Amino acid sequence: MSATPLTERLAEIARASAPGAARPAGDVRVLKDTGVTVVRAGDVVAKAHPAGTGEADLTARLRAAGALPGVLLPPLDQRVRRAGDRLVTVWPAGEPVDPADPEAAPWEAAAELLARLHAVPADGLIPPHAGPADALVLPPAGGPARLLAALARLDDLTAGTGDGRYAAPAGVIREAYLSLPSGVAGARPGAGLLTHGDWHLGQIVRYQGAWLLIDVDDLGAGTPSWDLARPAAWFATGFLSPDLWRRFLSAYLGAGGSAVSHGDPWRELDVPARALTIQLAATAVASARTEGRPLDDVEQDLVSSCGRIIRAAAPQ
Template sequence: MTVRGEDALTANLTGGLARLARAHDGAGPVTVLKDTRVTVVRAGDVVVKAHPPGTDEAALTARLRTAARLPGVLLAPLAEWIEQVEGRLVTVWPAGEPVDPDDPDGAPWEAAAGLLARLHAVPVDGLGLPPAGGPARLARAVAQLDGLSTTAAEVIREAFRSLPPEAADTGPGAGRLTHGDWHLGQLVRHQGEWLLIDVDDLGAGTPAWDLARPGAWFATGFLAPDLWLRFLTAYLLAGGTAVPQGDPWRELDVPARALTVQLAATAVAAARTEDRPLDDVEEALVSSCGRIISTALPQ
């Protein structure tokens, strides 16, 4: 059978990534860990990542260099140079043990909070980094709903329009190093220590965005209050400066609203692609967007 079109492109890409992993001493079976906007392949102790089409090479180079210079905080790449496979920019990393997504109680909340506090303490001057990717991710998620005329899509768009201007600000960051897309999936244990991974959105930004996803899950009822308190308390005890001690929601409110809109938009777009109805969690995210609209402050 002849493989054509997108199937052939995918096969060529994953095959090229597998060969690159082998060239970096990746032994054992090849596994495709992810194949969405990014493609991630693992062979033994080596992980190779093809970044999204259109990725800025200079920005990725600066992000890769920063990861290599922050041992104990960010997982360091196996190579500080960028490869190319099938026209995609590719980076090479050591494999790590991910967090178990089915055991939130056992997740390393305290370790994650400490890593973020240390990351946020790093000035971005001299690193040559672009703005952190949080606001741009929000805009991309909402853009996925273009042409969709369902009630859920309109509620999400209205919630997006209700956000203050800073929620969509992709201009120069606020002078602190920010992950840009932090959640528990961006954490691995490597050689006995937990480290942050995925530098695609690393940059100068507002650190509260890195706390916004767990904050949004807590606000919508999907993250237990005790887990949120564990995470927030550990962050503050580690010297984290993204939020004040007395009133964290003064800084978290806008980013948490923005992340709720982003998560809802991504969920609705996925349901459309998969031609299925929204599940209970996705319906709840859309409902949260309705509450964002009703409580929006005048701009």
């Protein structure tokens, strides 16, 4: 990716935030530049959060990361910086999972981390060296809201278009969404446990020999089953093998995970998995529309999965 004023500013922030006297002069890489922008300089990562991110919510989430060592990657400090109109945080660099080798991914470690996260009440989390009066007030987790945002983006891009490459799939996705229980994406979470809000394999890194969860943008009070929605949806749509799903779910339950019951995990997972499939399909079609290209095979499979959701919900 070519440098932009934002990525250059993030590189400066990362260099200036490196611990100790040494400041990395080179080795700058842009890791991501979409709704968020992430730049690595040496062993420090600077992240520009999405436009419109609230500073109070982000600060609370940073403090929560620092309060859960061994579960969440701690930020280098809890200051929120700015680069233009974007809020910026700095983190130690970790080793990500190889997305091209899901068989080698740390499924058990990821499941155990989620189980430990879901054991934490969202209300009353106290950062280190603080007292009860400093208990954190965390916002709702971002899972359900991400579904609504994906649908809104799809509607914005396909409204009035006569191009069947996008209009027809968008119609299937909207119908699948309407088949979900009323209010599933708009209701405030009832469980009140700490949840990640956007978990997938890209949200775990190895740091100092241990796997840790990253990305606090959607961390907050939520229903834990939404954190298992992506692997559940991958399994249900055939993108994740039964063996990997079994390993993940068994490790989660074995670590005391509270999101699902042992006897029938799909009682809790069915709706979040359907919702996540719809979100992924909406994001895929919106991206194809933005890029002006046909849907690829994976994107078509996601739309087909939405069709199956509609048929499964139809009265028999």
